[in-house]
Amino acid sequence: MSHVALKPPRAAEKMIGVLDLQGDVLEHLDHIERIGIPARPVKQAGDFDNLAGLILPGGESTCLARLLRIFSLDKIIIRKFHEGMKLWGTCAGAILLAKSIVGEAPHLGLIDIEVERNSFGSQLDSFASEVSIPKLSAAPIPMTFIRAPKILGVGEGVDVLLRMGDFIAAAESPDVLVTAFHPELTPSLAFHRYFARKCGLQPGRDKTDMDPPWDRTSWMRLARITL
Numbered sequence: 001m002s003h004v005a006l007k008p009p010r011a012a013e014k015m016i017g018v019l020d021l022q023g024d025v026l027e028h029l030d031h032i033e034r035i036g037i038p039a040r041p042v043k044q045a046g047d048f049d050n051l052a053g054l055i056l057p058g059g060e061s062t063c064l065a066r067l068l069r070i071f072s073l074d075k076i077i078i079r080k081f082h083e084g085m086k087l088w089g090t091c092a093g094a095i096l097l098a099k100s101i102v103g104e105a106p107h108l109g110l111i112d113i114e115v116e117r118n119s120f121g122s123q124l125d126s127f128a129s130e131v132s133i134p135k136l137s138a139a140p141i142p143m144t145f146i147r148a149p150k151i152l153g154v155g156e157g158v159d160v161l162l163r164m165g166d167f168i169a170a171a172e173s174p175d176v177l178v179t180a181f182h183p184e185l186t187p188s189l190a191f192h193r194y195f196a197r198k199c200g201l202q203p204g205r206d207k208t209d210m211d212p213p214w215d216r217t218s219w220m221r222l223a224r225i226t227l
């Protein structure tokens, strides 16, 4: 996608990147921009400069993993992670970050969780829900699961942020956040704020966890798309 017309950051300003290979790139950039943090699509080595954190969006993990390898971005992500860059994987992004995937070899393997892909069934078994996570927000947090994985278990050093019945929907280590669902497809900014703070950045506009004028197509202004 060649799309984004975000504000140019000031020199050396720390920012959050969104891996721009496939999936919800614009929607994540939109949410990061809404909390007042500079954001940038990331698709080549030079895009990693000044990143405090990187979001790996949802999409299709086999496809994303192949593109990561083809463009050697996997090696750069692992190196930058060891240099201090924080990571957040949503859905397929969480699968890429998992140390263990049922029936498959892991990809980046940067957080000690076990995931099972497509664990709820087909695309038709996608669903929306709402939860309360007091650590993140006083307001209820809407969630969208799209052919999502289940996080089956977490290893040492990984905390469960959200358990739902027989599976874990969100977890974190000190340096990596994973969500099986898609906060960028909802009006809630709570997870984006949480990740920004994890990156050592201070999100603005703290009065509300929801952005009232949000609508499903709000990200279109980033792509300069008009209906």
Ligand code: GLN
Pocket (backbone or CB within 6 Å): 057, 058, 059, 060, 061, 062, 090, 091, 092, 093, 095, 117, 118, 146, 147, 148, 149
């Ligand atoms: N089903 C996809 C996979 O296993 C993930 C779907 C998503 O990211 N919404 O890679």
